[in-house]
Amino acid sequence: MNLYNSLNNNRKQFAVLIDPDSYSPKDVEKLADMASKTGVSFFFVGGSLLTNDVLGETIRIIKKNSDIPVIIFPGDTMQINDSADGILLLSLISGRNPELLIGKHVIAAPYLKKSNLEILPTGYMLIDSGRSTTALYMSNSLPIPADKDEIAVSTAMAGEMLGLKLIYMDGGSGAMNPVPVSMISKVKANISVPLIVGGGIRTPEAAADRFNAGADIIVVGNAIEDSHSVLEQIAEVTLAL
Numbered sequence: 394m395n396l397y398n399s400l401n402n403n404r405k406q407f408a409v410l411i412d413p414d415s416y417s418p419k420d421v422e423k424l425a426d427m428a429s430k431t432g433v434s435f436f437f438v439g440g441s442l443l444t445n446d447v448l449g450e451t452i453r454i455i456k457k458n459s460d461i462p463v464i465i466f467p468g469d470t471m472q473i474n475d476s477a478d479g480i481l482l483l484s485l486i487s488g489r490n491p492e493l494l495i496g497k498h499v500i501a502a503p504y505l506k507k508s509n510l511e512i513l514p515t516g517y518m519l520i521d522s523g524r525s526t527t528a529l530y531m532s533n534s535l536p537i538p539a540d541k542d543e544i545a546v547s548t549a550m551a552g553e554m555l556g557l558k559l560i561y562m563d564g565g566s567g568a569m570n571p572v573p574v575s576m577i578s579k580v581k582a583n584i585s586v587p588l589i590v591g592g593g594i595r596t597p598e599a600a601a602d603r604f605n606a607g608a609d610i611i612v613v614g615n616a617i618e619d620s621h622s623v624l625e626q627i628a629e630v631t632l633a634l
Contacts, residue, residue, distance in 0.1 A: 396462055396479040396511045397558060399434075401587045405604050406434035407631040409624065410466060410591065410614030412566065413451040414443055421451055425458035427621060431628035437612060438477065439466035440566065441527040452476040464513070468531065470501040479511035481561070486552045487518040487545075488534025515559040515589075516552025518545065520572045522593050526565030536565075542576045549580045549588075560584055564592025567615055571599055574606040581607025595619075597626040604634050 400406070409428055411421065428436070436455050438448065448465075453476050455463050465472055465480040473480065482505070485493035505512055519528060521536040529536060537545050549560045562572045562580065571593035581588050590603050591612030600611050611631070616623045 396464065397513060399462065400513070400559065400610065405608075405631050405634040406610045407432070407600075407628055408435040408437050408464075408589070408591075408610055408612045409433050409617060410437045410612050411451060411455075412440040412443075412614065413438065413447045414440065414445050415618055416451065418450065418454055421454045422458050424617070424621070424624075425455045425461070427624060428461055429459040431625050432632050433461055433624070433628055434610070434631075436461055436463045437466040437481070438463055439468055439472050441468040441531040443468065443472065448472055449474045449476055465510070468528075470497045473501060473504050473508065473510070475508050475510065477510060479513055480505065481513050481515045481559070483515050483517040483561070484552070484557060485519070485532055485534060486516045486548055486557075487520075487537050488532055490532060490534045493532055493534070513559055514557045515561050516549065516555075516557040518548055518552075518560065518562045520545065520562055520564050520576065520592070522564030522568030523570045524568070526567050526592075528563065528565035539570065539573055539576070542573075542579045545576050546579050546583050549584050553584045553586050557586070559587050559589060561589040561591070563590075563612075566592070568593030571603065574602050577603055577606040577608055594627075595623065597623070597630045600627045601630045601634070604630070
């Protein structure tokens with residue numbers, strides 16, 4: 394499977410983000426079954442801080458109960474597991490923490506080289522969402538202000554010029570506000586790689602607005618934890634575009 398080609402296929406796509414600490418095995422099984430029936434494109438699995446050693450188990454349950462590709466969304470070098478299909482190799486281009494630009498990647502590289510995971514080099518951009526999130530605290534970095542579109546555009550362009558194959562704009566888990574549509578629109582107009590947008594998207598209307606602004610892939614996590622009906626509603630929006 395070539396995940397990059399799947400991510401870059403010129404149609405709108407919907408990824409469900411699962412934090413393994415937030416789901417029981419039965420909940421993961423139920424969600425995987427529901428996602429298979431509603432047309433979810435990808436599972437992203439991981440988080441900024443995992444306190445339970447259930448990443449591998451979570452991935453295996455998803456794989457057992459669906460054919461949806463599973464991509465690791467790593468918060469740390471410890472979040473590598475060969476049970477998945479691929480991994481977002483995140484470089485935090487919005488911050489100035491060298492460990493998250495290249496440091497942890499050097500540590501992870503030998504393990505990733507030996508794995509069967511498809512490596513997806515991703516420029517990760519944290520956008521101010523109105524509150525301090527776990528991602529901000531753990532990354533020890535400042536987010537891009539939500540009203541500074543020009544900084545986001547320049548950052549995304551630099552990421553693409555450096556050879557990153559995806560740009561991921563994120564408000565972080567538990568974001569109060571999603572990434573502004575104006576910022577998404579301007580970033581998309583200035584890059585040619587797929588644009589992923591997540592954080593704070595809680596309604597099908599918010600998802601549609603961000604798709605229409607230029608997001609290629611929408612990522613939803615917390616909203617689905619609160620209500621599985623949101624999964625079905627956002628999946629319907631995605632298929633309609």
